[in-house]
Amino acid sequence: MSRPIGVAMLGCGTVGREVLRLLTDQSEELAARVGAAVRLVGVAVRRPRRHPEVPAELLTTDAAELINRDDVDVVIEVIGGIEPARPLLLAALRAGRGVVTANKALLAECGPELYAAADAAGADLYFEAAVAGAIPLLRPLRESLAGDRITRVTGIVNGTTNFILSAMDSSGAGYAETLEEASALGYAEADPTADVDGYDAASKAAILASLAFHTRVTSADVYREGIAEVSAADILAARQLGRTVKLLAICERVVDASGTESVSARVYPAMIPRSHPLATVAGAYNAVFVEADAAGALMFYGQGAGGAPTASAVLGDLVAVARNRVAGGYGPRESAHADLPIQPMGDTPTAYHVSLEVLDRPGVLAQVAQVFADHEVSIMAVRQTGRTPDHVPACGAGANLVIVTHCAPDAALRSTVDKLAGLDAVRDVVSVMRVEGEVT
């Protein structure tokens, strides 16, 4: 056995308390797996009196001092947010400490700075818990698929929005009502903005795209739409087409006609076929679907949040970092060797579902189809139905027209929809949503 590995923890909230519990309960197991005792030597918190669960002699308010203590080998950060986590972790890395963090916002915004500090110091920076909680995902992406070529990562990576969309799909209720219910059940925060507007999913998309494509992608590079505009009509339209609506984080390697590669990272609600493995991921669960050249389709499923699942991922990273220190080395570095450009959303190929309330008269379909043709958007399927009882027009007969397109640049699709909305023959644009998960 080597000398003990000293661990400092910054923060002690829901995840921190579970880390504490596992460090205690699993101490023998951890020692056996690491090849050395793993010893918690300090916990930095703002208000020590609020932490009776931590032995008093371990508590400190001075995180910067704790990091620099000689007996600290690894720093676990579970504070969250950008400040003061950022300067603390930079200091820890510069001091040669191994770092384990669950901080997705920090990694998505300041990842390149942190990776560079870790590289310069030869220190480990592990963050499995930052994406999809307990699901072992980053390690497989970065290590198991290291000899393969990942082409696409499609994830349900936010539990709150998945809970809301699953509930809307089951009940047929609208967004506002379902959000209220989710809040009451504790599935949505008092301020749900980060979740429902897609910021949380965009952070995770940035991290996933960086790892999958060896390119520095930050949250600012990720195109983002939330679920606040998803209506009961959208959910119903999806159902009628054998699809369901999910908030997806999509990271894609895009190759243009000239063979130039770029990376598309985007978050938006989309219709996916009910037969797709992601369609059955319900409630607050997360899942990530990965496509690679040789491996084919893979899916990783599990709990994306919660104290215990996140702590499990933190401990897995702690074991890896501690093992590396016992061996006197460090793990695989983050890599940005591909350094691909980010594709603007307007250029990204997507497919749309458009449901229109139109006048029920000859020539309307031709007129609508012409708008698609003018924008060089190819139509995959059209379904036209007569009078829709729910939408009896004030004057004249109405019909419903559902169009699903082939892939086209997103900007062309958006212009098409804008143009359609202005047609006299179109009474209402009932639902517009992107379609994912099948070859178009």
Add this chain to the structure above:
Amino acid sequence: MSRPIGVAMLGCGTVGREVLRLLTDQSEELAARVGAAVRLVGVAVRRPRRHPEVPAELLTTDAAELINRDDVDVVIEVIGGIEPARPLLLAALRAGRGVVTANKALLAECGPELYAAADAAGADLYFEAAVAGAIPLLRPLRESLAGDRITRVTGIVNGTTNFILSAMDSSGAGYAETLEEASALGYAEADPTADVDGYDAASKAAILASLAFHTRVTSADVYREGIAEVSAADILAARQLGRTVKLLAICERVVDASGTESVSARVYPAMIPRSHPLATVAGAYNAVFVEADAAGALMFYGQGAGGAPTASAVLGDLVAVARNRVAGGYGPRESAHADLPIQPMGDTPTAYHVSLEVLDRPGVLAQVAQVFADHEVSIMAVRQTGRTPDHVPACGAGANLVIVTHCAPDAALRSTVDKLAGLDAVRDVVSVMRVEGEVT
């Protein structure tokens, strides 16, 4: 950049050819990820003239000589089977070479010997491709969940049997007919014994149990039943209960009343609820459901076999081993520190579904229930239906009795079924199958 990493490959069949292709296509990527060029220096095959795809100067028939060459750092073994893979890999490990293998039979039978040789020499032994093909599973089990406590691993790990059971479920056809169809479509081997009798799944269960519970489990320790006895009646009975039949590899940490832990590793067809994440895994796909104390439920899904998916896993391991050599170290060792005893199948708690054709007269249910009580087996649910048109008895009226039990020692359940079969009131035991995937 360090000096190049030299790779020797033993065997060049379906998987080997894909490894060859990836090594060539991905050479720049591999070098970037490893931090050194990865160079194939030799391929050992039995009949060099049958391998026009391999550059002639790399081919050799002398595998033992190739392994010992000075320019070989890593040995990839894709021969399969026990001999001559076993002595070759032992020689490679003893010579300090890193070893990457896809050989599940060898690992399941001779794992302890190989792990010990790797330990003694300080050499890497990686085998992600041996279980569930391309699905990154072993690395997450061994590394990501290293700080958690795995309680159960339930896998669909054999594509042939899953294809057959999925087809029987869709078509209602019998086993023999469906096996024939699977053979015709190339989903079953000419001699399907290893698959349909559960030997292949048992090998994988041994490897999974070893990793999950830090205990040496070999294929001889795994209880095994195949799918040859699964009838159309079993599939129908499952369907009527909202269940489906899957061949499961189950590895479980069992704690008895006195708190003593042991490991149960077993393979058999079982009914699982259609709502279980494993139920939707259809055709030749594989999936493994993992339960851990802190992480909760996780599932890993993907292609379990095939040249390209398996090669993807081999390459991921190759990158890890090559990186370790560039860093001058080696990866986490196999660990048997828990060294738990193996629980005999008779003592293992399981639950049964039993469907009986009984005489339709008063008192039969009481008589049947008494048999369960005599064996201390608790009944969870009973469903009794009147005359079943498909089974009109030759004389007297018949009824169908379906019983699902709570968990009880498997031996008690088997004795119960034997006793039931001998009752005068029981005309026929229509279906007996274990039930998994729910709390009983």
